[in-house]
Amino acid sequence: MNSPTLLQARRDRVLSAMADADLDVLVLGRQDDANFASGMHRLWTAGTRPFGAGCIVVRSTGRTHVLSSWDAGLPATMSPDDLYPSTWNPRVMAGHMSSVPGLAEARRIGVDEVSPSFARAAARIAPDAEVVAADDVMARARRHKSPEEIELIRRACAVAWAGIDAYLDEPGIGVAGVVEAIAAAGVTIPSSAPLIRPLPDHHHLDIGVMVDGYEGGVGDGFVKGTRLDRHDLWKACAPGATHADLAGAAVGDWLVRGLGMGYERPVLSGAIGHHETLEAGMVLSVRDGEQRDVVAVTDAGPQRLSTHP
Amino acid sequence: MTALLVLMHAGTMTAATAPPLPDLARLRRTRLDRLQSEMRRQEVDVAVLLHPPHITYATGFVPEAVDASQLLYHRPVAIVPAEGAPRLHVHEPTGEPNDLDAIIGSALWPELDEGVDALVGAIHAAVGDLDGRRVAVDAITGAMARADVFAGAELHDATRILGPARLCKTEDEIACIEHAQIINERAMEVARRRCVSGARRSEVAGAFLAELRRLGAHHNEIDPIFQVMPRRLADAVTTDKGAVAFPTGIEDPVFAEGDLVWVDAGHGYEGYASDFGRTWIVGRDPDDAEQQAFLEWLHVMDETVAAVRPGATLGDVGRAAIAANGGDPPWLPHFYVAHAVGLDSAEMPMVGSDLGEEFDDGFVLAEGMILVLEPVIWHDGVASYRAEEIVVVTDDGCRMLTGHPGYAPYERPAATGTTP
Numbered sequence: 166m167n168s169p170t171l172l173q174a175r176r177d178r179v180l181s182a183m184a185d186a187d188l189d190v191l192v193l194g195r196q197d198d199a200n201f202a203s204g205m206h207r208l209w210t211a212g213t214r215p216f217g218a219g220c221i222v223v224r225s226t227g228r229t230h231v232l233s234s235w236d237a238g239l240p241a242t243m244s245p246d247d248l249y250p251s252t253w254n255p256r257v258m259a260g261h262m263s264s265v266p267g268l269a270e271a272r273r274i275g276v277d278e279v280s281p282s283f284a285r286a287a288a289r290i291a292p293d294a295e296v297v298a299a300d301d302v303m304a305r306a307r308r309h310k311s312p313e314e315i316e317l318i319r320r321a322c323a324v325a326w327a328g329i330d331a332y333l334d335e336p337g338i339g340v341a342g343v344v345e346a347i348a349a350a351g352v353t354i355p356s357s358a359p360l361i362r363p364l365p366d367h368h369h370l371d372i373g374v375m376v377d378g379y380e381g382g383v384g385d386g387f388v389k390g391t392r393l394d395r396h397d398l399w400k401a402c403a404p405g406a407t408h409a410d411l412a413g414a415a416v417g418d419w420l421v422r423g424l425g426m427g428y429e430r431p432v433l434s435g436a437i438g439h440h441e442t443l444e445a446g447m448v449l450s451v452r453d454g455e456q457r458d459v460v461a462v463t464d465a466g467p468q469r470l471s472t473h474p
Numbered sequence: 475m476t477a478l479l480v481l482m483h484a485g486t487m488t489a490a491t492a493p494p495l496p497d498l499a500r501l502r503r504t505r506l507d508r509l510q511s512e513m514r515r516q517e518v519d520v521a522v523l524l525h526p527p528h529i530t531y532a533t534g535f536v537p538e539a540v541d542a543s544q545l546l547y548h549r550p551v552a553i554v555p556a557e558g559a560p561r562l563h564v565h566e567p568t569g570e571p572n573d574l575d576a577i578i579g580s581a582l583w584p585e586l587d588e589g590v591d592a593l594v595g596a597i598h599a600a601v602g603d604l605d606g607r608r609v610a611v612d613a614i615t616g617a618m619a620r621a622d623v624f625a626g627a628e629l630h631d632a633t634r635i636l637g638p639a640r641l642c643k644t645e646d647e648i649a650c651i652e653h654a655q656i657i658n659e660r661a662m663e664v665a666r667r668r669c670v671s672g673a674r675r676s677e678v679a680g681a682f683l684a685e686l687r688r689l690g691a692h693h694n695e696i697d698p699i700f701q702v703m704p705r706r707l708a709d710a711v712t713t714d715k716g717a718v719a720f721p722t723g724i725e726d727p728v729f730a731e732g733d734l735v736w737v738d739a740g741h742g743y744e745g746y747a748s749d750f751g752r753t754w755i756v757g758r759d760p761d762d763a764e765q766q767a768f769l770e771w772l773h774v775m776d777e778t779v780a781a782v783r784p785g786a787t788l789g790d791v792g793r794a795a796i797a798a799n800g801g802d803p804p805w806l807p808h809f810y811v812a813h814a815v816g817l818d819s820a821e822m823p824m825v826g827s828d829l830g831e832e833f834d835d836g837f838v839l840a841e842g843m844i845l846v847l848e849p850v851i852w853h854d855g856v857a858s859y860r861a862e863e864i865v866v867v868t869d870d871g872c873r874m875l876t877g878h879p880g881y882a883p884y885e886r887p888a889a890t891g892t893t894p
Contacts, residue, residue, distance in 0.1 A: 197543045208723025209697040210819070211539035212526050213546055215633070216613065234808040235719035237711040250714040251808060253827040279614040281629055300585070300616030341687035348680020351726055353697050356541045375541055427543025430586075437583050 167377060171313050172204035172242040175306075176222075176229055182306040183224045189271040190291075191299055193220040197427040198277045198303045200378050205231045206238035209354045209375070216280035218258070221249075223267035230265050255286065263290050275299025304430045307423075309446030314379065314425065315461050315470065318448055321381025322459050323474035324350045325372040329383065332361060332370060333390040347374060356380045356427060367393065369455045378426050382450060383471040384457035392473070398453035399460045402467040406443040408433050417454030424450040424459055493652045498744065499573045501646035502534040506560065506574055508639040513556040513610065518630050520601045521610040523552040524584065527745065527817030528612050528636050533562045533576050536745040539693045551582045551593065553600040561600040590621040597623075610635050640816055641823075642842030647746060648866050651815060651844065652875045654691075654748035655864060658741055659879045661685035662750050665698075666882065671731040671757045675700045678729075686741055693742035695819055700754075702727050703734045706855045715807040718852065720860075731757035734764070736860050740819050747819040749846045751862025752881065759883050760857075767857040768884040774798040774849045775863060778811065782845060782865055782872040788812075789835035792826040795849055804849040812845040815864065843867045844875075859884075 179202045183191055193199045199220035200207075221230040229243060234250040249261040262268060271294045274287055279298055287296050310318070324347060331346030332338060338346075340361040347353075356373035364386075371384025386393040401414035402421065411421055411433055421438075423429030425448060431441040443449070447462040448470070459471040509532055513521060523529050526537040526545065529552045537550055548565040563579040572578065579596055583589025597604065605626035612632040614624070643651070665682035679698045686694060699721040704710040711719040721738050729735065733756040740747045755764065774795055781794035795811045796803050805811040805826055812825040823837055825845065839845075848862040861881065865872040880886065 195542065195546065197541075206724045208699070208721055209541075211541070211693075211695045212537065213524075213542045213549075213613075215525055234713040234715070235711050235722065237719050237722040238724040248714075253810075253824060254829050257828055277616065279616065279619040281611075281614075281631060298616030298619040339687070340692075341684040344687055345680045345684040348676045348683065351674070351676045353676050353679045353683060354541070357544055358538045358540055358692070373544075380541070380543075422547070427541050428547050429543070432547060432583070432586060436581070437586060437588055439588065 166206055166240065167204055167317070168313065169241045171311065172240050174311060175201055175204070176227075176242065178306040179222055179229075179303070180224055180227060182302045183222065183275070185305070186275065186299065186302045188273050188275040188297070188299060188302060189224050189294075190268055190274045191220075191222040191302070192218045192274060192276050192283070192287075193222070193303070194218065194280075195277050195303075199231065201303070201307055201426050203229045203231045204240035204242060204378075205233065206240070206378075207233070216276070216278045216283060218262060218283070221262070221265050221268065223265065223271075225267045225270075228266070255282075259286050259290055262286070273297060275302055277303050307425055307429055309444070310425055310448045310461070315448060317377060317379040318381055318424065318459060318461075319470040321374055321376035321379050322383055322471040323381070324352045324374050324376050325382045325471070326474055328359070328372045328374075329370050329387075332368070333387060336363065336368065343372065347372070352376050356382060360384065371455070371457055375427070380424050380427050380450075381471070382424075382457060382459060384452065384455060386455045394456065396453040396456045398456075399451045399458045399467055399469060402443055402449055402451055402460045402462050404443060404445040404462055404464060406462075408439045408441060415453045419453045421449050421451050424448050493656075494649055495653070496646035496649035496744065498534070498646070499571070501644065501650070501744070502574055504644050504646070505531050505639070506533075506554075509554065509636065510556055512635045512639045513554070516630070516635055517608055518610045518635060519556055519607040520597075520604070521552075521554040521632055521635065522597060522624075523554065523611075523632060524549055524613040524615075525632075526550070527640075528552070528632060529562070530745040530817050531636060531640060533560050534570050534574060535562055535564060536568060536570070536693070536742070538566065539695050539742065547583070547585050549582070549584055551584060551596070553597055555601050561596060563596060584615050584618055587617045587620060590617050590623060593618065594621070594623055612636075637822065640821070642840055643816060643844055643866065644842065647816065648842070648844075648875070650744045650746035651748065651864065651866075654741060654743035654746050655750070655876055657686065657689050657691050657743065658739060658748040658750045659876070661689060661691070662737065662739065662752070663879050665700075665737075666754055669700065669729060669735060669754055669756060671729060674728050675726045682739065691741050691743065693745070695740050695742055695747060696738075697723055698739035699723050699737065700729075701725070701736050701738075702729065703736050703858055705734070705857065707852075713806075713808050717807050718858075720806060729756045734858060736858075738862070740815075745817050747815040747817070749815050749819065749862055749864060751846075751848055751860060753859045753861060753884070755883050763853065764857040764859070765884060767851045767853055767859040768881065769887070770799075771804075771849060771851045771859040771861065772886065774804050774851070775847060775861075778847050778849065779863070779865055779872060779874070782839065782867060783870065784839055784841050784867055786839050787835050788823055788825045788833075788837045788839070789831060791839075791845070792831075792834055795826070795847075799849070799851075804851060806850055809848070811849055812847045814844040815846055816844065839867050841867050841869050845872075
């Protein structure tokens with residue numbers, strides 16, 4: 166579980182981004198956004214779900230409310246009163262939401278995904294409110310990482326290495342053995358599909374995991390247990406770097422994207438992200454061909470978090 | 475297919491007892507036909523689909539089972555006209571045969587403002603101008619909303635089209651669920667042997683996940699649950715309705731001898747979910763009270779299964795469960811006594827949910843519907859038992875899709891009831 170200081174800091178970032186966007190309430194359906202805003206620890210399921218009100222942040226009260234029928238996983242920064250129980254019944258759900266203090270009076274409600282059925286429900290619960298897309302508000306709140314978050318990401322990268330090391334010791338274990346080695350480190354949640362590819366002259370490995378809500382990962386070609394580490398795209402990830410800078414530094418097919426509580430913005434690749442500029446405080450997954458690193462963009466230059474622990 | 479061969483070689487089943495493999499080409503064709511005929515019936519011109527089960531249903535493409543955040547950005551998109559081939563845009567091809575003659579387009583980024591133009595272009599290429607058309611959608615990203623991608627169109631909730639189409643499973647969909655379940659049960663046998671005193675939950679989960687991989691399965695859908703259940707409700711985390719909280723899925727306990735462990739896991743075969751539910755006891759056989767709870771569970775399961783047939787309502791099934799349990803609902807009140815599986819791990823119909831009795835009494839079971847029955851027996855301070863069985867409604871009753879490994883460490887008395 167993340168520290169109360171970090172949870173409070175994340176909530177403050179959300180509230181401040183809400184103030185900047187003139188939002189009274191945020192209704193979050195995405196697991197990672199809900200986790201970022203609340204810190205509530207919950208069961209992981211793969212893949213995306215249809216939009217539902219998993220977490221509600223109210224600016225006037227400064228409170229975060231979470232959809233949960235129990236208080237297991239409740240962080241120290243929340244009280245059991247901040248929970249509203251899960252239900253299959255839309256009418257019951259509307260009732261639960263109406264009882265969230267500050268929601269009925271809201272003028273502007275932000276949502277991280279737009280759903281026509283939620284807009285209809287909101288019209289009944291908060292009749293005066295305008296419902297607006299606020300995925301970009303959450304993206305802004307999540308854009309820069311604190312030193313504590315950077316350490317959590319470094320730790321997650323180390324867990325990814327536990328899988329890679331196990332494979333390099335004994336390639337016969339295959340992907341099953343890699344999954345088991347990562348579980349032996351206490352981690353059973355993948356961020357991306359584990360890639361274990363024995364090729365004629367080297368092994369291509371890429372592992373991504375989620376540890377305490379934060380993502381870590383590393384990928385590369387390996388020969389006789391040694392990382393090839395051929396590409397320097399990560400070195401181009403300095404504050405102020407543009408799409409053109411990264412495209413110029415990349416050798417192969419490349420993707421640079423935000424990394425924190427999962428996959429985040431900005432996203433830059435050959436096809437997308439032409440107007441993005443890197444900023445200090447970002448943490449990025451940087452892939453060029455087979456090589457993937459996790460890099461913190463700092464004023465002192467790019468810092469690799471995915472080096473062997 | 476690989477997985478089934480592994481099972482047969484491992485000697486757990488023979489070609490004679492193994493259920494038939496799905497005909498995947500027929501599966502894909504039938505689903506698209508059903509979807510498009512439902513679209514025409516509801517006078518919908520085009521469906522723009524972002525929800526993975528919807529995309530699989532329309533095109534056969536099965537997105538990877540990875541963290542939601544990853545899939546949000548690398549979203550596949552399916553654009554389905556009411557007649558003709560669907561259009562599919564993916565980031566990572568799965569290598570499925572394209573027997574629907576789908577038009578395969580380049581990766582789209584509907585999550586990003588910069589990606590919206592390409593999405594609009596893809597929709598236009600597939601079906602032309604949306605102005606005045608009826609369009610079914612299942613998700614609108616912030617970027618799509620800001621660009622007003624569906625301006626001028628009459629929006630329709632895609633769930634209202636996909637829902638009816640998905641309710642009754644075809645022979646091939648049932649075969650997918652059954653195979654997912656066989657693989658799940660087989661991998662759980664390995665995990666159960668590892669669930670010993672001193673083992674950590676993550677190790678047991680790792681053994682399960684690794685065995686899935688060895689069996690050729692790579693679509694795990696949930697962080698597998700091995701939750702140690704307190705004997706007394708007073709010692710448990712409880713729900714707003716006063717029942718035991720399950721599945722919390724957040725602890726990584728070290729197991730001790732005599733722990734009661736409720737197990738729940740699911741992975742997908744061609745996107746179709748399995749649902750494994752059993753109760754284990756760490757390091758020893760059940761005592762008399764634990765065995766008694768299991769026998770009561772068996773009785774409830776047998777009686778409930780006996781009520782599942784075409785023409786019965788969900789209410790009939792729920793009442794059978796309650797009657798078998800001496801008048802008390804034998805399930806967790808935040809859930810249900812039964813739900814379906816398919817391309818989602820919990821889908822309609824649901825029995826005993828808080829949608830209420832009126833809903834349950836108005837919903838009639840039909841051939842091809844799936845129910846995952848999950849009654850719970852709780853004797854406070856003594857023992858509890860929870861397990862799950864999947865049945866499919868047949869033309870005159872139902873058929874079990876689960877139960878190949880039995881109930882170890884509990885022993886089922888010989889020759890009673892309908893469960894295997």
